[in-house]
Each structure stands twice: as C-alpha cells, then as structure tokens.
Amino acid sequence: MLTLKNTLLMSVLTMVLLVNNNLFACQCFNSFFLNSIFSNSQVMRCALxxxxxRVVRVSLSDGRNSAVSSIYGCSLNSLSSNIHRDFFDFYDNELCVDEILNACRMLNIEIHSDNVVHIITH
Structure with a gap:
C-alpha cells in the first residue's frame, strides 16, 4: 500500500527522470525526426x-534539407522546419553529432570525413 510519503517520493523521481531526459538531448532534432524528413537519394551527403x-562539425544534406551541428550551435533547415540554437557547452555539440550520425546510419549513408588541417606559421 502506497503511503503519502511513497507517493510523493515516486512523483519527485518521475519529475527528475523527465527533466534529465530533456537535458541530455540535442536542442534541434533527433535521429528519428531526421530520418523522417530526409530521403535517401544519390545527392545525400553526410560529412564529419x-x-x-575531436568532432567539430557534422552535417547531413540531401540538396533541399540540411541538419548541421558544430561547436557553435545546431541548425535544421527543411521545408517544414527552420531551427537554429547556439551552444554554451561543447557537450551540446556531441549530443547533436550523435543524432546526425545515427540518422546517417539509419539512412545507410556513407559518412565522409573532412579533417581540418592546421597550418603552423612561424
């Protein structure tokens, strides 16, 4: 039998779990949403x-729609959505990078690596 104390405790734990799920999510999109708006075509590109x-930028594009995450923020530009969010923490980029890479895998798109090259001048 649940007492008032147990009921309150369960309510608080439920709220904490709900809040934590929202804190640990990409601010612009998730992989399932990306999978629903992108079509797997020959012009599809996934770049890292x-x-x-350290991953500094990842993008998914099909010529009409694009999803991008960089160290500065994330964005989704599609026929139905135009979203941009600035990041305050590098961890935010990692969350969105994971979502884009998962969408690329779900769509069976090869991930191309574009490594940033630093030129040191003296």
Whole structure:
C-alpha cells in the first residue's frame, strides 16, 4: 500500500527522470525526426569534420534539407522546419553529432570525413 510519503517520493523521481531526459538531448532534432524528413537519394551527403581527433562539425544534406551541428550551435533547415540554437557547452555539440550520425546510419549513408588541417606559421 502506497503511503503519502511513497507517493510523493515516486512523483519527485518521475519529475527528475523527465527533466534529465530533456537535458541530455540535442536542442534541434533527433535521429528519428531526421530520418523522417530526409530521403535517401544519390545527392545525400553526410560529412564529419574533426580537429585533432575531436568532432567539430557534422552535417547531413540531401540538396533541399540540411541538419548541421558544430561547436557553435545546431541548425535544421527543411521545408517544414527552420531551427537554429547556439551552444554554451561543447557537450551540446556531441549530443547533436550523435543524432546526425545515427540518422546517417539509419539512412545507410556513407559518412565522409573532412579533417581540418592546421597550418603552423612561424
């Protein structure tokens, strides 16, 4: 039998879990939504850019729609959505990178790597 104390405790735990799920999600999109708006065609491109082994930018595009995540923010430009969010923490980029890469895998698109090259001048 649930007491008032147990009921309140369960309510608080439920709220904490709901809040945490929203905190650990990409602010612009998720892979299932991307999968629903992108069509797997020959012009489809998934690109990943790294800087010293750290992912700094990833993009998914089919010529009409694009989803991008970089160290500065994420964006989704499609026929039905125009979203842009700035990031305050690098971890936010990692969350969105994971969503785009998952969408690329779901759509069976090869991920191309565009490594950033630094030129050191003296």
């Amino acid at each position: 850019s790294t800087d010293y082994g």
